[in-house]
Amino acid sequence: MLIARSGWASLHPRPFILLAASLLLLPEYGLHAQSGVRGKVVVPANDEFAEELLRERSLTRYEMHLHTSGDPVQPYRLSEKAVIYLESTAAASAAYDPPALHPQLDQSQMLFRPLVLPVLRGTTVDFPNNDDLFHNVFSYSQPKEFDLGRYPRGHRRSVRFDRAGVVNVYCDIHSYMYATILVLENPYFAVPGNDGGYTIDHVPPGAYRITFWYGRKKVSERPLLLEEGKTTVVNFDY
C-alpha cells in the first residue's frame, strides 16, 4: 500500500506481513439506553509510516541541512495514525454541531502531524506551520480542494470541510509529506489510545458499518448492529 504510492521498493521481505483484518464481535450488556462500541486495535510495534517518511526526508536534495539538526523526530503515536469510525444512512442524514475548537494538522520537523485526522463534517481545521521554512499545504481531493500557499512559522491557515470523504493532504514543496483528513458524517468516531483501546459512546442503536483506518488506507470494514443499551466490543488486528 504505502510502498506503491510512495515509490519505495525493497528486495527485503517486509518485517511483517499484512494479515487479513479480523473482527471479534462480542456482545456485552450495558445499562444505558444508547449503544456504544469499544475494543482494541493491534498494530505492529514499529512505525512504518514514520520510518518511510524520514527516509524520504533524508533523501531531499534541497534544504537538506534544515532537517539534520534539531530534536529527533518522534514516531507517530497510535492516536496519530489510526481511526475507528461508524457510518450509517440514518446517522448521515442527522445534523450535528461541529466542534468549536478547531482540530489541528501540524507541520513540524518537515512532517504532518497527525498522519490521520478524523473530523466531523462542517469542522474547521487549522494548519499551523511550526517549521523554520515554508510549506505549501494543498489538496485536490473531491471533498475539498484547497491550496494554502506559503506562510511562516507561528502562522496558521484554516479550512472548513463541509463534505464528507477522504481528503489527501500534501506539501507542494516537500513532495514526500502527506496526511489524510477523514471528513466523517457523524461524530461516532474515535482514535485509539497508546494501548490500542478505543471507545465510542452515546451511539443511537441501529445498523452501522464500522471501519478501521490505519495510515493511508481503510484496513477493515464490517457491518455492525448496535442494540439499544448494549456496548459491543470490536477488536481489530492489522
Next chain:
Amino acid sequence: MGISGTRLVVVGWATLAIVSAATCQLRLSEQASAAFIKADGGYSQYALNRGRATFAWRLDLFADAALSGNIFFMSNLRMLQDQVIHVDLFAIRFADLASTGLNLEAGEIELPFGNLGERRFPRSNPFYSLPLTHEHVTTLRSSDYSLWPSTPYFAIAGDGVRILDQGLYDLGVKLYGGAGMFDFWFALMNGMVSATSTYSTGYGPSGLNTNNRMGIIGRLAMTPLTGLTLGGSYAAGPFLKEGVAYNPGGGYDPSDIDQNIVEADLDFSLEHAALYAELFYNVWTFNEAIGSDLKAFGYSVEGSYAPLPRFLIALRAGGLRFNDVSVDTYNGTSFIQRYEGPWDHDVFRLEGALGYRLERSVLVKLVYQWNRTYRVAEDPADNVLVMQAVVSF
C-alpha cells in the same frame, strides 16, 4: 554517447539500483514529459526544428538510496527525444560528517552555482526551458576556442558553449553545510560551469579532466527570514580542452584561459506568489591570447502566482549582453579577417506560462516565448509556442 554507451549506462544504472535495493531501501521516481513545439521559422538557435511544428519528449529517472543513516546515493538519468541518455547526477552523499553538520558529495554532482534548485526539472519549472543563461549557445567553442561572430550561421544559430551548461552537473566533489541563517557550498570539478566535462564535445575522453587544472565553485547564501534567500556564487577555472586546434596567441596553454563568473540571486516567496531573480557577470580570459576578453552579462527575473488551486501563472524576463571585441577570426585553417564588434548577439526573452494540475502528479503547461536578438542586421523570427504535459510518479 552512442547506443553502446547508452546500453552501458542503462545496464550500469540498473545494476546499481538492484544492488542498492538489495542492501537498503531505494526510492525510484520519474518525471516524464511530452511537448508540442511550434517555433517561428527564422534563422535562430531558438527556432527549434527550423520552425517546423514538432513533438518532443523528456524522461527523468531518479534513483536515490539511503545506504545508512547518513550515507546516501543519489542519481538521475535524463533522456530526450534524441534517445541519448545523459547521466546528470551520480553521487554519494555523506551527511553530517562526524556530527559537524557538514555534508560531502562526490561523483557526478549537481554544481552549487546559482539557485536553480528543483526548477531544473519540468515538474517544478513553470516554463519549458531554463533561463537564457543556461540555454543560450554562444559563439565560443570549448574544443578549439574559435569565435564565429562574423559568420551568420554560428553567430545566431550558436555553435559554442553556454554560459552555464544547462542543468549544471559535472564530475567532482562538493562540501556544504549551514550555520544559522547562512548556507555555504564549495566544489571542485573536472570541467567548468560553461563547459562541464561530461557533455562538452571536443577533444579528450568525455567526463575526465581535459586540462591541467580543476574548476572551483564557491557559494554563500543567507536566509534572513523565511521565504527570502539572498545568494551569491563564484566559479573559476579553465574550460578549454588540451589539444585544441590552434593557438592564436602563441605559447598559451589552454589551461591558462579561464572562465570567471560571479552570480547574485534572490528567491522570495509568500502566500501564493514566488519571485526569483539572478544576475550574472561572466568573463572568459582571452585578453592575452587574442587581445580581448570575452564578457557576458546576464539576468533573469521570474515571477509566479497561483490564483486558485491547480492553476499557476508565470512570467519570466531574461537577457544576455556581450562585449565588443577586436580579434582575428579563424575559419578552421587560418585567420581570415580582423573582426571588431560584439562577439555574440545580445538577446532578450520574455516568457509567459499558464499551468494547470490535472492531478497532483499531472501538470499541463502552455508557454509562449517572445525572443528578440539585437545588434544584428535583422532580428530573426524565433518566437516559440510550447504545450507540455508532465507526469511525475
